[in-house]
Amino acid sequence: MDSSIRRKVSNPLGLAVLGLLMEAPAHPHAMAATLRERGMDRAFKVTTGSLYDVVRALERAGWIEAQETIRVGGRPERTVYQYTELGREEFTRWVDELIRVPADEYPKFLSAVSYLGALGPDGAVAALRERAGRVRASMEETRQAHREVLEAGEVPRLFVVEAEYAVRMEEAELAWIEEIVDDIEAGRLTWPESAISRDDATEEAR
């Protein structure tokens, strides 16, 4: 319908790489390290394999280029990359588009909720409760980390807004879960006869 343009490099990890190189040239292994140090691996899936692939793709596309290949000590060679003019342009264009037009996302939880019926009322409540606990924990962790970083005063808020977004989304999910659990227990959400529900679903699932 409104399919966004076919981008040469589609893996978001490429955006992260570009973003890092805007600050300073770096080699892949170092990128992975910084990404993880800064906790950016919450927003980007950073796996070594993909990283090297993405860097190669970025180079093929002409958005970054090898600056030099050096060897420190007897370690394996490292290839240091820097962004090109084209890369700089593409970076902001990419961010801009990702913000402007919502991409189709397929969170796994959504697919599971589509078949919530399969667990039966009791199974559903049990599973949802457990999720709620985990989500709450993760939320509090993110919130805590965010607060600490801000209070340390080294990093401006602009560079941590994504945590605020993440927390908001987790809050919303949590609220929904709690509401649905209440609805099930209060009989506002019921299982029709026909539902694929087995009362022993809970046993089976564990």
Place this chain on the structure above:
Amino acid sequence: MDSSIRRKVSNPLGLAVLGLLMEAPAHPHAMAATLRERGMDRAFKVTTGSLYDVVRALERAGWIEAQETIRVGGRPERTVYQYTELGREEFTRWVDELIRVPADEYPKFLSAVSYLGALGPDGAVAALRERAGRVRASMEETRQAHREVLEAGEVPRLFVVEAEYAVRMEEAELAWIEEIVDDIEAGRLTWPESAISRDDATEEAR
């Protein structure tokens, strides 16, 4: 940290296939059709290629099996599948686990927000506003469709809860976007000197 077990078939589309077969045997092409008719393609990414791969994987894993291969008219043969006992068990176990333990998700918007700085204050506001409009539209559409289905009274609420979840998440995103836009305009969220921000970002991005 808490990595969930390695499932034989990992593509959520497999869950959808299993779900459909719980109702009645079907052949891949028909599955795709029903999935789309019911609007389930909002929760599952259904592409022909993947569908056939997933069905094959499901069969290899022994969760489904070919029932018969028939030919209607002179059309290509169609292979009709049905679930196995193992498949039925695995189905509820899968749903249960997807609900219980939140998977790491990497929504593209989150990665973009991590680099919101790149757009500069004006560019960011413009892009966020446009997204807000689109999200609002999509939300109202889902809401509308959900209401109509319920009022028609054919489908029990249990089978449409995923739409309620989706709407809630969109509401939360919208609220956050509006808040951030306000914060930028009110000077509560500012760009430090050092920010990679070009004032012509908006021009460039179009």
Place this chain on the structure above:
DNA sequence: CGTCGAATACTCGGATCCGAGTGATAGGAG
């Protein structure tokens, strides 16, 4: 001074994904 574990830096190949393509037929327009 030897060795054991952690860190450094990257490669490799299998698994998965997916869109474009294939080819046949049914149904309707003229």
Place this chain on the structure above:
DNA sequence: CTCCTATCACTCGGATCCGAGTATTCGACG
């Protein structure tokens, strides 16, 4: 009766993804 389009049902191969593996080196500890 012929053509043309839509539907049916699936295949194929390139692109991408990613975890496990490799090989080296540094540092700590006994």
